[in-house]
Amino acid sequence: MSAPDRPMALPSHLPDAEWRRKPGLSLLAEALGAAAGEARFVGGAVRDALLGIAAKDVDIATIHSPREVIERVTRAGFKPVPTGIDHGTITAVLHGWPVEVTTLRRDVSTDGRRATVAFGTDWREDAARRDFTMNALYADPTSGAITDWFGGLEDLAAGRVRFIGDPAQRIAEDHLRILRYFRFVARFGALDPASADHAACVAHAPSLMALSRERIADEMLRLLALPDPVPVLRAMVEDEVLAAVLPEINATGADALASLVTREKAAGIPPDALRRLAALLPDDAPVARQVAARLRLSNKARRRLTVATTGPADEEKGGPVALAYRIGTEGARDRILLGRALTMDALTDLPVEGALPVLPLSGGDLIAMGLPAGPVVARTLQRLEREWTEAGFPPPDQTRSLALRLVEESLREAQKS
Known part of the structure; x- marks a missing residue:
């Protein structure tokens, strides 16, 4: 959803959403004291419901301590899993689907990679430690009333991704927020290089070096999986946001990504983050292997990235079935969409994965x-x-x-x- 598609104002109450009707959720909210104002929906599910899009995860914030949450979840007949108990998070498993329940928190100390937190009962203080205004919206499970301390509703309606408080301070607390900012702009907002938030991310981009490569990889792949990340990626290249951690990505790669996105749309093929990462890299296997190793990608992902960036010497011989036989159907599809083998017409002749010809002699x-x-x-x-x-x-x-x-x-x- 782009900014021009948004309503001028968003409702002050949580609209109906599919996730609100999931089995067990009302009972969990009741067990956590929602009727007494002791638990509220928060974060992505609230934000996405306001925009009318499907939410992947449901989060509940509560004033109760993690131990108390475990006891209440258990009494309600659900399974509590201490997935992040040191940071106050308990996962309640409701009829096979998870809800994260987190005790209200405040930061005691941060170093750009992790935070030490203390539990509390102050809702505004909990909201103040979150990253963007659109992620600090709380909703009463009973009435649906939205609580917004920092102008998140207005920002969400305007497609404006804005840090809560001083952008530089919020980035210093967690350097990953730089990449999250660009991902959120690509998904929810409109690119505004003149904003203080954008400027802070550019200025502090070298701090990305302090992050684990796994966290960088996760954010980059989530960004690349969005419908059209090209404008944001171009801005990141122009402002050298990725220079410290992914210097291989340049303007040529951004152009290749734009071409790939166009081809995917023309062929009706959904976005694929790894294929798009391959587009950003040169057609060079050693470079792909270096990037894959640096990002700590899985062995399967490393192989795919390598195949996508270097084809066999005879890849044009024998047509699409022969190419698929040499490097696999997935690899052949990647190289065709990347414009590195055959033509787009060849996509229709690719065999189904697992249905490749078998040499009849040994x-x-x-x-x-x-x-x-x-x-x-x-x-x-x-x-x-x-x-x-x-x-x-x-x-x-x-x-x-x-x-x-x-x-x-x-x-x-x-x-x-």
């Missing part, structure tokens, strides 16, 4: 045709597979004829040596 078959056991078998089998692929995967009888010819050639070459 090394044992070549030996049965007269080839002596040894390294020559592997070399001949590789030649057979390559020519079989380039020929369009002929049927077994034609493949056998092709194999016989290659065996004869290998035997003649062995006699000459």
Whole structure:
């Protein structure tokens, strides 16, 4: 939802939303004392309900201590899981789906990576420690009344992502807020390079080096998974926000990302964060491996990023099925969408993952045709597979004829040596 699509004002009460009707939620709110003002919905679910979009997570803030929350959740018949008990968070599992319940907090100390907190009962103090005004909206589970101390409703209606209080101070508390700011702008707001919030993120961008690479990777991939992150990524490149942690991403990469987003939309293919990260990188496997290692990506993600940034030397031979056979259907789709192999028309001819052709002969078959056991078998089998692929995967009888010819050639070459 872009800023121009928003209403001029948002309601002062929480509208109906699918998540509000989930089983067990009303009972949990009652158990936490919502009717007495002791528990309120907060954060993303409130924000998204106001915008009329689906929420992924539901959070409840409460004045009760973590121990008291565990006791109340248990008495209500739900399972409490101490997922973040040191920071006051208990996950209540309601009929198989989770709700995070967090005790009101205030920061005791912060170092840009983590915070030491103390529990309290002051709602405004809890709101003041949150990052953006649109994330500090609370809703009464019983009446739906919205509590907004920092102008979050007005900012949300305007598509304005604004830090609570001094932006520099909020960034100093948690450096990840720099990347969160740009992700929230890409998802909810309008880019405003002249704002104090944007300027603070640019000025403090070198502090991203203090963060774990896993946290950086998570935020970057979440940003890239949004419908159109291109304007924000361009601004981040121009202002060198990523220079300290991802210097490989430059204006050329931003242009490639823009082209990829256009192709994805034209093909009706949903956004994919890893593919988009590959677009930001040069078509160079060593660089991709370095970035993947630096971001601590999973082995599967590293392999995919490497394949997307370097194709086989003969990737244009044999068409889309041959390309998929060499690097997998996912890899072939990535390279086609990235404009690094074949043309967009080839997407329609890609085989379903797991339905690739299978070479009907093995090394044992070549030996049965007269080839002596040894390294020559592997070399001949590789030649057979390559020519079989380039020929369009002929049927077994034609493949056998092709194999016989290659065996004869290998035997003649062995006699000459």
